[in-house]
Amino acid sequence: MTTSTTAESSASSAAAPLLDLQALVVAVRRRRRLWGALALLGLLAGAALAVLMPPSPTAVTEVLVAHEADQPNDTGTLIRTDVQLLQTTQIADKALRALRSTDKPEDFMQDYRGTGLTNNLLQITVTGDTDAQAVARARALADAFVADHVQRMQKTAQAEAQALLDQRDRMRDELAQVNKEIGNQSADSNPKASASLESLFARRAELNSRISDFDERAADARTGAPQVVAGTQIVDTPHALRQSLPKAVATDAAIGLVLGLVLGLALAAVGTVVADRPVLRRDIAANLGASVVAELPRRTGRPWQRRRTRLTRERLTATLARTTRDSAEPVSLLELGCARSTSVIALDLARAMAAEGPVTVVDGLPGPQSAGRRRRPGDPTVVGAERAATVPPQDRRIGVGSVAPGTAWTDLPYLGTRTVLVVRAGHGSAAWLHTVARQLADQRIAVIGVVLIDPDPRDRTDGTLWDGAHTAPRGLSERPARQPGGGTSHAVQAVGEGRRRPERQPVWAARGPENDQEAR
Template sequence: MTSAEKAKSEPLIDLQRLVVSVRRRRRLWMSMALLGLILGGLVAVFLPSPPTAVAQILVVHPDDSPTDSGTLMRTDVAVLQTTKTATEALKKLNSTQAPEEFLKDYEGLGLTNNVLQLTVKGKTDEEAVARAQAISDSFITEYISRNQAAAAAEQKALLDQRNQAQNELGSIESAIVAEEAKNRNANPAQLERLYSRRAELTSKISDYDGRAQEAGIGTPKVAAGTQIVDAPRILPQSFLKTLATDAGIGFALGLLAGLGLAAVTSVVKDRPVLRREISQHLGASVIAQLPKPPRFLRRSRAVTRRQRVAATLVRAAGQEGGSVSLLDLGARQITAALAVDMARELAEKGTASLVDDLPKTNLRELAGQGPIQVLDRGDTPLAAGERRIGVGSVEPGTSWTDLEVLGDETILVVRTGHANTEWLHTVARQLADRHIPIIGVVVVDPDPRDHTDGTLWDGLHTALRGRAARPMPKPVEMFPKKNGYPTPYKRAKELGNADQPTKRFAPVSSDNAEAL
């Protein structure tokens, strides 16, 4: 698969990598969750909720019906939260507060189609109760007056229609009298039409009178039924409950913010955390991994595991004589300890020495008193049969031209999530330009749930299976020694240092399988 095809096959966002990156940044989002928990508790302690009074009002609707879906009550809640009601309540309280600001201190809620709950905040308990009483009285007064005005307007309209019908009835009566006075010359059809109209007007007048009386009767029912059924009272507040609620809200908000920040930074920073990604970007297989060293407990287990990895690295670089380098990328202490363990493993079979080029570490102190000799870069030439391990770094600021002196081959010790993709590519490119093969990669602090494959199956010349099948060519001295000091070694391409493609075989067909 070419690089272009591989780029097309890669998803825009790798969910597995995203989950692993967020899990690795658990300190970030757990810290933010803890910070939110603390801030929520501080808010509950230093900014307690003000006293709150509650009251319930029974509202009688003239046009109420069992099929009402709460529209009338929603209208009452909207009227309650208007500046007109707020202004009337402020007048009862003799307060100079702006109605717009006062509206923020109370709210209404329709419990049923006829019960309205009022919640009011105040600076003290007495103020909250007084505000609730004033708002309730203002709302009831405005509601009754509005219904009375509506009933009076309806009654007036009915009476006006009755008066018009009575005036028309008077003219009809006059027309009937005038027609009957003609005696024999009277028109029977005209009289019949006048009599019919008189009966119709008489019926309308009677209907208007009845409806006007009913309109006047409806207002007393509304005025008598609309009242405060639950007097204003202070809601009890529990400090522990408030503290737990505010702290829980702060914890949830902090946790969400931390998870979001961790997810965004993992995408933006583009730091590989999976073995598969590290192997692809460095162009070498992962041959071992080490967890993050514990700070307090289980140090002996960590040392045993590191020594086991050191033995694996010795077998991976297993050629008699020559030098190999151990290059650090984000795990300086582990790299130094691994180099000492490898040197001790090699010292049991022959002469072994260390070349210290790792900043901020003391290999001599780690090696202690023993057969391992710790040298500085360029001290003494490599003796026959001597195994030398150069310890260096490929962190930003590395002098790439000095890597050839540390070893002909190298093993990278990479901490997951430490370097971004660009720097991994830079390391792989610089080592390739200097013809320094990467034997393998040791991953430090991997995710415990990372089950990705960190093996490059087409890297036969550096893979362990390829090294076991054929011996690696010895380095060729391209330049003469000067003053007893070795000059950098470079491998000749004709000796097989170039990338050797894996030989591919055609799949076995069904016919060939039967013949076999």
């Protein structure tokens, strides 16, 4: 039996996903106050930044750049080269000299940028202290770039033409040598010299052709530079950009909103994974080893939801009243993260049972949750836990306590040997829920069910343990304890009627004693 139970627990643990996306989404959605506040903070910060730090005056101009090696299928390599050349200290220094400015070229380079709009169109954006300064900087920078580009193209053309002319001069020197040999051999009447003379004539004709070709190529190289010079020019006069404060505020606010929202969602997701606080009713029931029998919102809610909330409270009160009537042992309500809601449920239960006899509520909650309330006509008697011994034996007792960290576990049986856990979703960690289930089992307190406070409205998981024990399994192998009134403890009884399925070890029982000590 033990081997099969352990095998089933191991199989269920292995089948559990490492990260439950459904629980993560629900937990992040429940922390909407966090990421909503960060999104609002980002929006306000962006708007304030746009107002307190407005953008600097900006001027823009466009330059048409002609390249000697322009190709229709160019992917933008040449214009990207021009953009990088614009971001050089040589161009910046020439622009500063034209402006007669004492700024450093390295500092000036931080105030402008170039953007390649097309393969031959370069946009230059410059900032300054005023609009006039920005326009002057843009003009000086465009002129410096055009001058540098034209100068480089001219130097390239001159270098190419000079190389061709040098080749032509070498050919002319060789032609002169060939002509000299032809003159020397023409005076010789030797038959062998006539054959050599024919080869010299052929060589002279070839040299003349190559010299003519070099002349044409040198001329083409010299005429290529004027086309580049004429094609490179400023096509858009430098002008200041109009800065719209409302537009800047809206843009910065939108950026801040998106960044804040992303940061908030990331923090909420990381916090959810690290904290490991179950939110879904399925996980809470599995960790506590008891089924969820009812759900209540934490707040009253909107006006159209109040009637449904009131009906839910009435059904819960009626269910607890039937359970309390049928029980020969005192029943308690133990809260985790919802002391106020638990005290309200206890008072409603006591009022519902007051017609059948005297009812006393034993308040063991920290602080004046129930005992400190102002009594109204018809309210039950509420006493503190220290006065529980003074309650008359004929009075029906309803205990109210807490299972929050720091609880005196040995005092809980005096509130009631059967209990209903009132748990706020997402309040306790999985380790603490395991601890609560183990401690209640050690104290032989039967868990009738779980009332979930502040559940997620979109939670569609099942909070009923269909194939698990309804109470903590430690009490299954122990004899019922004798109560002072002559009754016996029902910590091992199952709640509900009908055919029971084979019991299986709850999720928390597979953690082992070493994890139990860690949770405590």
